[in-house]
Amino acid sequence: MARYDRAITVFSPDGHLFQVEYALEAVRKGNAAVGVRGTDTVVLAVEKKSTPKLQDSRSARKIVSLDNHIALACAGLKADARVLINKARIECQSHRLTLEDPVTVEYITRYIAGLQQKYTQSGGVRPFGLSTLIVGFDPYSRVPSLYQTDPSGTFSAWKANATGRNSNSIREFLEKNYKESSGPETIKLAIRALLEVVESGGKNIEVAVMTREETGLRQLEEAEIDAIVAEIEAEKAAAEAAKKGPPKDT
Amino acid sequence: MKSSHQPSQSWPLVAGLPGAQETIYSFFSPSFVTLSYFSFFFSLNPFSRFDYFKSLKMKLDTSGFETSMPMIGFGSSSDMLDGFSTVPSFDLPRTTDFDGFQKEAVQMVKPAKGTTTLAFIFKEGVMVAADSRASMGGYISSQSVKKIIEINPYMLGTMAGGAADCQFWHRNLGIKCRLHELANKRRISVSGASKLLANMLYSYRGMGLSVGTMIAGWDETGPGLYYVDNEGGRLKGDRFSVGSGSPYAYGVLDSGYKFDMTVAEASELARRSIYHATFRDGASGGVASVYHVGPKGWTKLSGDDVGELHYHYYPVAPATAEQVMEEAAAE
Numbered sequence: 248m249a250r251y252d253r254a255i256t257v258f259s260p261d262g263h264l265f266q267v268e269y270a271l272e273a274v275r276k277g278n279a280a281v282g283v284r285g286t287d288t289v290v291l292a293v294e295k296k297s298t299p300k301l302q303d304s305r306s307a308r309k310i311v312s313l314d315n316h317i318a319l320a321c322a323g324l325k326a327d328a329r330v331l332i333n334k335a336r337i338e339c340q341s342h343r344l345t346l347e348d349p350v351t352v353e354y355i356t357r358y359i360a361g362l363q364q365k366y367t368q369s370g371g372v373r374p375f376g377l378s379t380l381i382v383g384f385d386p387y388s389r390v391p392s393l394y395q396t397d398p399s400g401t402f403s404a405w406k407a408n409a410t411g412r413n414s415n416s417i418r419e420f421l422e423k424n425y426k427e428s429s430g431p432e433t434i435k436l437a438i439r440a441l442l443e444v445v446e447s448g449g450k451n452i453e454v455a456v457m458t459r460e461e462t463g464l465r466q467l468e469e470a471e472i473d474a475i476v477a478e479i480e481a482e483k484a485a486a487e488a489a490k491k492g493p494p495k496d497t
Numbered sequence: 498m499k500s501s502h503q504p505s506q507s508w509p510l511v512a513g514l515p516g517a518q519e520t521i522y523s524f525f526s527p528s529f530v531t532l533s534y535f536s537f538f539f540s541l542n543p544f545s546r547f548d549y550f551k552s553l554k555m556k557l558d559t560s561g562f563e564t565s566m567p568m569i570g571f572g573s574s575s576d577m578l579d580g581f582s583t584v585p586s587f588d589l590p591r592t593t594d595f596d597g598f599q600k601e602a603v604q605m606v607k608p609a610k611g612t613t614t615l616a617f618i619f620k621e622g623v624m625v626a627a628d629s630r631a632s633m634g635g636y637i638s639s640q641s642v643k644k645i646i647e648i649n650p651y652m653l654g655t656m657a658g659g660a661a662d663c664q665f666w667h668r669n670l671g672i673k674c675r676l677h678e679l680a681n682k683r684r685i686s687v688s689g690a691s692k693l694l695a696n697m698l699y700s701y702r703g704m705g706l707s708v709g710t711m712i713a714g715w716d717e718t719g720p721g722l723y724y725v726d727n728e729g730g731r732l733k734g735d736r737f738s739v740g741s742g743s744p745y746a747y748g749v750l751d752s753g754y755k756f757d758m759t760v761a762e763a764s765e766l767a768r769r770s771i772y773h774a775t776f777r778d779g780a781s782g783g784v785a786s787v788y789h790v791g792p793k794g795w796t797k798l799s800g801d802d803v804g805e806l807h808y809h810y811y812p813v814a815p816a817t818a819e820q821v822m823e824e825a826a827a828e
Contacts, residue, residue: 345696346689354681387717 256367256374266374267367270323270398273376277322278309279411281441282380283421284393285433287459289382291320292437294412294445295453310455312464314339316383317355318457322411323377323398331375335359349386356381356394356402364400374398378410382457389459407436413444430458431475438472439479447480449473584700599703611780613742614644614655615750615770616711616722618735619758623713623720623790625653626767628742628775628803629783631660640783649674651794652690652714657739658707658727666708670694687714687721691731699729709739715790742774742781749773760789764798772810775803 256266279294293309310320313335321328338358342350350358359379367374378397384390395410396402407425409417420443421436428436434456445451449472456465467475592598614627627644630637644656646667652674656663673693677685685693691712698708706727713722724732724739736754738746749770758766764787771785786800801809 345692346686347692348686348689351681351683357680 255370264367264399267399270374270376271378274323274378274398274410275412275414277324277377277411279409279413279417279441279444280309280320280322280380281407281409281417281421281437282320282382282393282395282405283407283425283428283433283437283440284382284391284405286427286429287391288430288433289318289384289391289393289457290434290437290454291318291380291382292441292452292454293320293322294441295451297450308466309453310464310466313355313381314349314383315462316349316386316457317352317381318383318455318464319379319381320455321377321379322414324375325377327375328377328379331359331362331377331379334362351385352381352383352392352394353385353404355383356396360396360400360402362400363396363398367398367400380408380410384457384459391459407440409440417441417443434467435475435479438475442476442479447476449476452476610658610707610709610740611778612644612657612740613738613746613771613774613778613781614657614711614740615736615738615743615746615767616655616713617737617750617754617763617767618720618722619754619756619763621758621760621763621789621791622715623653623722624763624767625655625711625713625788625790625795626764626771627655627786628771628781629786630775630781632780637782642783643786645786645788647795648690648712648714651684651716651790652687652712653788653790653795654713655711655739657709662706662708662727663710666694666697666706667710669697670712684716686716686718687712687723688716688733690714691721691723691725695725695729695731698725698727702727702729711737711739713790715792715794720790738770738774740774740781742771742778745774745777746770760791760798764789768799768801768806769810772803772806776807 256264259265278296281290281292283290291310295309298304298307310318311332312318313332317339319332319335321331335355335358339350339355342348342354359381363375366372375398378395381392381394381396383392385392393405393408394402395405395408397410407421409421417440421440424436424439426432426436434454438452438454441452449469452472454467454472456467457463458465589595590598611632612628612630614625616623616625625645629640629642629644631639631642642656642660646654646656646664648654648667648671654663654667654670656667670690670693674685674690677689694710694712698706708725708727710726711722711724713720715721722734722737724730724734724737736750738750740746747770750766753766753769767787768785771781771787775781775783775785782803784800785803785806787798788795789798
């Protein structure tokens with residue numbers, strides 16, 4: 248087996264691409280990221296490890312926009328992410344130039360997935376070590392979409408998904424609690440899902456929202472996030488209290 | 498690998514039909530090239546004859562139609578060019594003054610685009626009309642050319658300039674539009690299609706293409722009309738007329754145009770404009786075809802012979818009967 252995981256991505260005797268699987272391991276070690284699609288809102292929430300005091304937090308944004316109507320969050324190797332994001336941004340503009348139309352979410356996802364696949368089938372390169380969550384609204388029709396890609400180059404559309412650290416538990420939570428929602432409800436669901444694995448608090452979560460009416464990605468302020476987290480905590484406490492039963496009269 | 502031996506006596510075999518030996522070799526062509534790496538003694542007379550034959554072929558490179566394996570590592574720009582086809586290369590002619598020769602060639606091929614085509618956007622969609630005469634200088638080579646090309650069920654292109662160029666490039670555009678549909682699960686927009694065509698024509702700029710076309714269609718944003726020509730120019734507009742008869746067509750079209758016309762009124766305006774252009778312009782004539790592009794695609798509305806249209810618009814008043822002189826009965 249050791250012979251089949253060196254520099255080039257080649258098949259092992261039992262049909263595995265070890266480099267790709269190792270890349271998925273790298274993803275599993277990355278920060279947790281959650282994406283939720285609502286009827287008129289799409290939300291991305293990413294775990295933020297505590298920023299060192301001297302670091303300028305604006306330069307370490309984890310959720311980026313690829314175009315006015317498309318945003319991306321990823322889990323895995325951040326340096327690989329930068330390269331992939333730059334290529335995707337160029338492709339968005341190139342599409343606008345040749346087709347005179349903004350890209351659809353599916354198109355840019357297919358492009359990114361295609362890039363990731365290319366690097367699993369070329370000589371002398373290793374796969375990108377990241378999975379991405381891509382959200383956005385299609386131009387003209389304004390249909391919201393959420394897509395996920397992974398290092399092997401596959402992609403699919405989701406109603407809600409998570410990637411990175413503890414993504415399985417987040418996905419389980421989402422499967423139990425997902426409902427078609429809109430506006431603030433969608434944001435709350437995304438934050439609730441992320442709070443399953445992340446310490447609660449505005450400074451540990453980065454959230455960005457895109458709505459059908461507005462253009463552009465809106466990054467939520469820490470204060471806003473704190474407020475929503477407080478709401479969620481209150482709801483949780485109320486649910487616990489209700490479970491324990493009404494207070495006994497003395 | 499290649500032997501330097503130039504067998505002059507093999508000329509007749511190569512220039513004419515391949516002899517039995519060549520045919521056999523041509524079947525096994527790939528393996529011979531690789532074999533010659535390994536086995537030196539294989540570079541005998543027969544094989545060098547085969548190489549000679551290959552060198553006579555035109556180096557026309559059709560990689561523009563196939564997607565090539567992208568190169569990773571050095572060429573980051575190659576990722577950007579993945580969507581564009583490469584320009585084919587061809588052998589240059591042997592002249593003393595190549596630049597002058599090139600100019601002459603372009604001038605010779607540059608015809609005056611003898612035709613009349615027009616298209617305009619109105620309330621109910623796009624109206625497209627054209628004549629059907631093809632002329633070679635003063636000779637009318639055909640009166641029944643289809644100058645409105647159906648790219649796909651919701652897009653039309655008009656032909657002006659070189660007939661072969663227009664037909665080929667519109668068909669090529671149709672292929673690209675279909676591939677876009679298949680890849681993106683939605684139709685291409687009119688602006689996108691015209692952009693693809695304009696980019697292709699721009700890459701052949703100066704090589705003697707003659708195309709003056711209008712792309713008309715209906716997409717998500719409503720009716721669309723673009724003018725694209727062989728210089729690589731692309732204009733968005735509401736009313737266009739292209740060809741040698743266009744000044745006459747513009748006269749009638751511009752004076753009769755209103756945005757709020759019905760389909761019947763607009764088709765009559767288009768038909769009249771083509772008729773007047775064919776009346777005054779020698780290079781236009783034949784049949785005036787009128788198409789309408791609506792939200793559900795295009796439909797052909799009419800195709801009237803312009804000769805008949807003339808008498809339809811200007812019926813001949815019956816002349817007073819002349820006295821018919823009868824022959825005197827023979828005695």
